[in-house]
Amino acid sequence: MFTLLILDCIDKFKCERSLSAIYHLLTGKRSSQTLQDAYSYGISNYFGIYKTLDRIKFNRYIDQMREKGLFEGDDEEASLTRKGIELLHIEKNKGQLKDFNGLKYNRMTYYCNQRLTLFIQTITNIETENYSFIAINDNKDIQTWVKNLFIKNKNDLQKWLEGLYTELYMFLNGLDELDATIFVDRLTGSKNIGLSKEQIAKKYNLTHHDVEIKIELISHKLITFIRTNKQEAPLLSIFIEDLIEQLFITDSAAKTYQLLRRGYDNEQISSIRHLKMNTIHDHIVEIAYVDYNFDITEIVAKEEVVEILRSIRKLKTRKLKVLKENLNNKYSFFQIRLVLAVDQTKTWKGGLD
Amino acid sequence: MDYLEGKLSRFFGFSTFRNGQKEIITDILKGSSVIGILPTGSGKSLCYQLPAHLLDGSVLVVSPLISLMIDQVKQLKATGFKEVIAINSFLSMSNRNYALTNLASYKLIYVSPEMLQNKFFLRYLDKVKVSLFVVDEAHCISQWGHEFRPDYLKLNHAINQIGNPTVLALSATATPEVQIDIEQQLGLKEVKKHIHPMDRDNIAFMVQRFTQYQEKIAYVVDVLKKFNVPTMIYFSSRNTTEKAAEELSVNLPNHRIAYYHGGMEQEDRILIQQQFMNNQLDVICCTSAFGMGINKKDIRLVVHFHLPTQVESFIQEVGRAGRDGQASASLVLVAPNDDQLPKRLIENELPDYQTVNDIIDFLSAKENDNFSIKSETKMLDYFNLNETQWRFLLFQFEKHGMIKESRIMEEFNDWQMLKNQLYNLIVTRNTYKQKKLTELLKWADNEHVCRRKLLFSSFQETLSQPLYGCCDVCDFSFLTWEPPIVERNISIPPKGWEETFKQLMLQGDYRED
Numbered sequence: 001m002f003t004l005l006i007l008d009c010i011d012k013f014k015c016e017r018s019l020s021a022i023y024h025l026l027t028g029k030r031s032s033q034t035l036q037d038a039y040s041y042g043i044s045n046y047f048g049i050y051k052t053l054d055r056i057k058f059n060r061y062i063d064q065m066r067e068k069g070l071f072e073g074d075d076e077e078a079s080l081t082r083k084g085i086e087l088l089h090i091e092k093n094k095g096q097l098k099d100f101n102g103l104k105y106n107r108m109t110y111y112c113n114q115r116l117t118l119f120i121q122t123i124t125n126i127e128t129e130n131y132s133f134i135a136i137n138d139n140k141d142i143q144t145w146v147k148n149l150f151i152k153n154k155n156d157l158q159k160w161l162e163g164l165y166t167e168l169y170m171f172l173n174g175l176d177e178l179d180a181t182i183f184v185d186r187l188t189g190s191k192n193i194g195l196s197k198e199q200i201a202k203k204y205n206l207t208h209h210d211v212e213i214k215i216e217l218i219s220h221k222l223i224t225f226i227r228t229n230k231q232e233a234p235l236l237s238i239f240i241e242d243l244i245e246q247l248f249i250t251d252s253a254a255k256t257y258q259l260l261r262r263g264y265d266n267e268q269i270s271s272i273r274h275l276k277m278n279t280i281h282d283h284i285v286e287i288a289y290v291d292y293n294f295d296i297t298e299i300v301a302k303e304e305v306v307e308i309l310r311s312i313r314k315l316k317t318r319k320l321k322v323l324k325e326n327l328n329n330k331y332s333f334f335q336i337r338l339v340l341a342v343d344q345t346k347t348w349k350g351g352l353d
Numbered sequence: 354m355d356y357l358e359g360k361l362s363r364f365f366g367f368s369t370f371r372n373g374q375k376e377i378i379t380d381i382l383k384g385s386s387v388i389g390i391l392p393t394g395s396g397k398s399l400c401y402q403l404p405a406h407l408l409d410g411s412v413l414v415v416s417p418l419i420s421l422m423i424d425q426v427k428q429l430k431a432t433g434f435k436e437v438i439a440i441n442s443f444l445s446m447s448n449r450n451y452a453l454t455n456l457a458s459y460k461l462i463y464v465s466p467e468m469l470q471n472k473f474f475l476r477y478l479d480k481v482k483v484s485l486f487v488v489d490e491a492h493c494i495s496q497w498g499h500e501f502r503p504d505y506l507k508l509n510h511a512i513n514q515i516g517n518p519t520v521l522a523l524s525a526t527a528t529p530e531v532q533i534d535i536e537q538q539l540g541l542k543e544v545k546k547h548i549h550p551m552d553r554d555n556i557a558f559m560v561q562r563f564t565q566y567q568e569k570i571a572y573v574v575d576v577l578k579k580f581n582v583p584t585m586i587y588f589s590s591r592n593t594t595e596k597a598a599e600e601l602s603v604n605l606p607n608h609r610i611a612y613y614h615g616g617m618e619q620e621d622r623i624l625i626q627q628q629f630m631n632n633q634l635d636v637i638c639c640t641s642a643f644g645m646g647i648n649k650k651d652i653r654l655v656v657h658f659h660l661p662t663q664v665e666s667f668i669q670e671v672g673r674a675g676r677d678g679q680a681s682a683s684l685v686l687v688a689p690n691d692d693q694l695p696k697r698l699i700e701n702e703l704p705d706y707q708t709v710n711d712i713i714d715f716l717s718a719k720e721n722d723n724f725s726i727k728s729e730t731k732m733l734d735y736f737n738l739n740e741t742q743w744r745f746l747l748f749q750f751e752k753h754g755m756i757k758e759s760r761i762m763e764e765f766n767d768w769q770m771l772k773n774q775l776y777n778l779i780v781t782r783n784t785y786k787q788k789k790l791t792e793l794l795k796w797a798d799n800e801h802v803c804r805r806k807l808l809f810s811s812f813q814e815t816l817s818q819p820l821y822g823c824c825d826v827c828d829f830s831f832l833t834w835e836p837p838i839v840e841r842n843i844s845i846p847p848k849g850w851e852e853t854f855k856q857l858m859l860q861g862d863y864r865e866d
């Protein structure tokens with residue numbers, strides 16, 4: 001499965017992006033370049049679906065795939081071989097990847113999963129009168145959330161057990177056997193502690209990578225299931241209702257954004273936050289990608305945007321250096337990046353004249 | 354029943370005190386400061402939890418282990434002791450604000466040492482009558498200790514600020530030199546010492562020599578084939594931990610074996626740890642990262658596939674066996690060149706001199722740059738430092754007045770002096786640690802003197818009579834070992850996910866009524 005995922009990325013990148021870009025995409029690197037890649041090449045659904053992927057292990061895996069003759073070329077310019085294309089296009093295989101929804105669910109899966117797991121551990125233990133169990137998740141946000149839900153419903157545990165059972169059963173029934181089994185194996189109840197990823201891999205003879213993305217995929221399916229069956233899954237809905245499809249923005253950028261909205265300018269923010277100007281610029285580019293209402297004309301005047309946009313269209317490139325030179329170094333990288341952002345998100349309302 | 358026993362049974366439901374508890378509590382209630390050295394699992398926490406019920410005002414506990422602290426608070430709350438709180442950075446904003454404004458209403462307040470340097474927190478603490486100041490894991494204060502924490506050195510200051518309350522310093526391992534350090538660094542006067550023996554009468558010792566790794570594995574396989582008992586196996590590298598776990602699993606198909614080390618994801622770490630506690634695993638292959646806060650009572654066998662870097666750590670790790678008092682054993686496996694890895698570990702604990710030199714040069718050039726050390730996490734990358742090394746340096750820089758609140762002091766100019774001092778310090782520390790390592794290696798090398806006698810001689814004068822065998826030099830052998838074998842929590846034969854799920858969710862036939 002991991003192989004397919006990488007093959008699909010190489011395929012979609014059409015020799016235009018390096019293999020590192022795949023790594024950044026899968027791990028959900030918070031950079032405007034990665035976001036740009038995700039949009040431009042139509043693979044935003046893979047964004048951040050394998051956050052724990054280790055760089056060295058990724059490289060090793062890529063090398064093995066190359067040795068197996070699934071793709072050719074170097075790290076800068078790789079393309080699939082016939083063998084690679086065939087593998088990718090076997091119908092059954094293609095279906096596996098279509099349920100990812102990386103960019104949209106990026107931050108939801110972790111919370112949804114962990115809340116659900118911890119809540120199930122909590123209510124099954126309390127129901128069996130075991131009050132001194134140790135929470136299998138030590139994230140404070142999750143614990144607080146679960147605790148609040150529990151306190152609100154502690155007199156209705158039977159109803160919750162039954163309801164969650166019914167709703168999850170409906171979901172699991174729609175998965176294939178192995179996925180459903182893995183989902184259940186990972187749960188912790190009053191008698192049994194769930195299996196680690198490593199143990200799942202061993203038990204079902206899967207590679208570590210495949211387990212990682214399989215578990216992630218199941219979570220994506222769960223969220224899609226909950227959202228499309230709000231009526232039938234009222235209890236599960238509670239686990240995600242406050243998790244908005246948060247298009248990604250770093251926490252640090254969010255702080256910058258907050259200050260911007262309070263009317264501070266870049267210099268002030270840089271000094272308040274003890275951050276370099278470059279960092280603040282990165283934040284602003286990040287914001288421009290996410291907030292479709294963000295008005296960049298306070299930083300780049302309208303006419304300037306138009307000039308940069310024209311140059312982008314003319315040269316058909318997104319390479320910063322080329323653009324900057326073509327524009328006679330009149331604009332900073334920061335300004336060009338901002339214009340690239342509004343171009344990419346198609347939020348430029350000012351026309352080209 | 355006497356007064357204290359009455360309270361013990363009322364608040365904790367225990368009928369008698371364990372060794373040392375009553376004496377320590379009595380001294381505390383009289384207002385004397387106490388250093389209490391009691392072995393792990395002996396019930397140290399009760400020595401301040403009971404006084405918390407009895408004293409006017411609040412008991413403040415400083416502990417370096419946030420997770421342990423939180424577990425304790427949870428357990429206490431479960432027993433009905435509600436006026437307890439752990440103040441730490443994990444508390445949510447609103448909970449924290451509430452806790453702080455109502456601080457005086459808690460009888461027992463756990464804090465991390467860092468917290469005591471927080472001016473805001475100290476202001477809140479001003480309104481609290483602290484009747485007892487507890488320093489848990491007090492050996493962390495000693496630079497000679499195996500878990501030195503620079504923050505502990507500032508406790509002295511906090512104690513003064515709070516108005517010199519009675520102090521209770523607790524630790525499970527402290528050599529006489531560390532005890533002196535505790536007393537001096539905390540500025541304790543007329544302190545009562547309760548030093549209890551480290552040795553445990555239910556743990557037997559065994560050391561085996563081999564020529565190579567594979568022989569060790571084979572030996573462990575043999576022992577575990579004979580005794581399928583809850584077992585911990587310590588390794589000094591993450592890689593070997595994984596590799597050995599795999600090899601043991603292959604050779605011991607009836608054992609449930611997993612590995613645990615600090616490089617694993619947090620989520621998997623918790624799962625594995627809980628599985629071991631829950632008897633879903635028989636054997637855990639681990640690094641020293643495992644064990645903090647483990648209170649599994651029936652661990653029968655602690656194997657050291659590799660030795661740690663000093664006697665204190667070894668005693669602490671062995672002490673995880675047999676908390677229930679039943680027959681348990683420590684097995685140490687030695688091979689030539691085993692000392693290489695710990696030697697390297699020691700060298701890596703502190704930055705080498707060249708690095709120190711480079712960093713100081715770098716910082717002295719930044720002197721007038723309004724340069725903040727904190728935001729510069731890149732320092733770790735630039736200079737290829739690990740966290741511990743960096744923390745050590747920060748502490749030293751602060752101590753020598755080079756930085757204050759993460760800023761380089763403009764008036765500081767003793768750069769060369771600083772280099773020399775750090776150089777001397779690093780050399781002294783490394784030499785000391787090498788000496789400690791040699792001490793442990795020598796212990797394992799010995800074949801003629803009783804292992805207990807040798808191990809504990811620097812901590813205590815007398816040894817208790819072993820209950821189930823002493824050591825391989827005296828009388829112990831696995832041939833005659835008879836640990837209690839418990840019914841295993843055998844995994845239920847595989848059924849489909851539907852049945853498993855129904856059972857887990859307590860539905861259908863599995864409903865609790």
Ligand SMILES: Nc1ncnc2c1ncn2[C@@H]1O[C@H](COP(=O)(O)OP(=O)(O)O)[C@@H](O)[C@H]1O
Nearest residue numbers: 367368369370371392393394395396397398399
């Ligand atoms: N007097 C006592 N009688 C029975 N059990 C006790 C007594 N004192 C402590 N315990 C129990 O012993 C266990 C270990 O205590 P703990 O304080 O965690 O040990 P330590 O901190 O010394 O390792 C706890 O489960 C505690 O409830």
Ligand SMILES: [Zn+2]
Nearest residue numbers: 803823824827
């Ligand atoms: Zn002996």
